[in-house]
């Protein structure tokens with residue numbers, strides 16, 4: 001891995017320039033650099049510091065994501081910090097209906113794995129450090145992009161305010177929900193504020209979680225408890241913003257009391273809670289994902305409500321698909337930024353992106369309705385799903401990232 005110095009290298013030439021070295025951008029960089037493409041990665045945050053999204057939030061990685069990370073050689077860096085999900089239990093507080101998804105029923109060792117965003121970020125950094133054909137530019141921000149014949153140029157400003165130019169065949173915007181590149185490219189995005197916040201924290205239950213992930217809907221928000229290592233659970237509690245603010249103001253004992261009331265006694269009692277962090281929740285969906293010699297992926301293309309734990313999983317499949325298309329294009333001597341190559345990427349990703357975005361948004365809206373009548377209907381829905389093995393299997397395959405055409409990296413093949 002090289003570090004660019006703007007003074008000594010005024011113009012850098014790469015095959016692919018990735019703006020945003022977060023969870024998705026860094027995954028793409030590892031995939032492309034491993035296939036011998038010349039890759040540049042730009043991030044606003046110094047690489048020896050963690051970007052905001054590499055925090056202690058718990059991330060549920062689908063089995064499909066685990067397979068991609070494994071093929072990229074990253075899983076070995078993460079395995080010590082990942083805990084298997086053997087079962088998912090979904091229920092509605094105060095109602096009889098519940099649905100259980102079991103790894104055993106799906107014939108897999110685990111439905112997915114839970115880790116912390118920080119641990120995944122560290123694994124990705126270890127992966128990036130192994131690639132010598134990768135040029136890392138940070139702390140650096142993009143200030144302009146210009147498509148021209150045969151390439152695209154990005155104007156970058158580093159911490160010393162020096163501006164330099166990088167030329168590439170293709171520019172990838174992986175700079176998150178508030179994507180500057182998406183704006184610079186003039187790509188519109190639809191936004192919806194859910195009026196909800198998520199509170200994330202680590203909690204300690206009095207009873208072993210035995211690899212079960214819980215999602216519990218209630219009139220006081222949705223509580224997800226994800227199995228972490230050493231008997232800990234990752235909490236994601238989503239609820240209306242004002243109610244979230246009030247919970248954050250509570251001391252540890254009062255917060256735990258409120259949490260125990262909503263979650264119930266499936267894990268005995270929740271006896272400790274670590275630092276609580278809150279996230280405002282909104283949907284951001286780019287209307288168009290490509291421009292001349294540019295493509296947006298990950299949260300820059302679709303920022304989702306965390307209710308179905310799909311945001312990173314979806315973004316990682318964007319990265320895996322783009323790597324597959326670009327490596328095939330290079331092999332056949334095609335221009336990596338050509339319209340034909342970008343069309344192939346869009347064709348590969350359209351269905352998955354649309355269905356996961358729609359599914360997640362619908363869940364978020366349906367489960368935020370706080371009415372006894374709707375709660376009863378939801379409960380019936382959960383019960384019905386539990387009694388219909390075909391529907392349950394189809395939902396489980398989708399949540400595991402195993403529905404539809406499997407990308408090469410998901411099948412253990414290089415991109």
Ligand SMILES: Cc1cc2nc3c(=O)[nH]c(=O)nc-3n(C[C@H](O)[C@H](O)[C@H](O)COP(=O)(O)OP(=O)(O)OC[C@H]3O[C@@H](n4cnc5c(N)ncnc54)[C@H](O)[C@@H]3O)c2cc1C
Nearest residue numbers: 020022023024044051053060175176298299309311312313
């Ligand atoms: C509470 C919560 C729980 C979640 N749980 C799950 C889960 O269980 N499973 C799951 O799959 N997903 C989950 N997600 C979603 C997941 O965290 C995101 O989808 C993922 O972080 C997106 O990665 P990204 O690389 O696209 O964007 P980010 O992680 O936001 O990275 C963007 C990068 O771009 C850089 N950047 C920004 N602007 C610029 C600029 N102008 N110039 C240069 N660099 C720039 C930033 O420094 C950063 O490094 C959750 C999200 C939340 C909020």
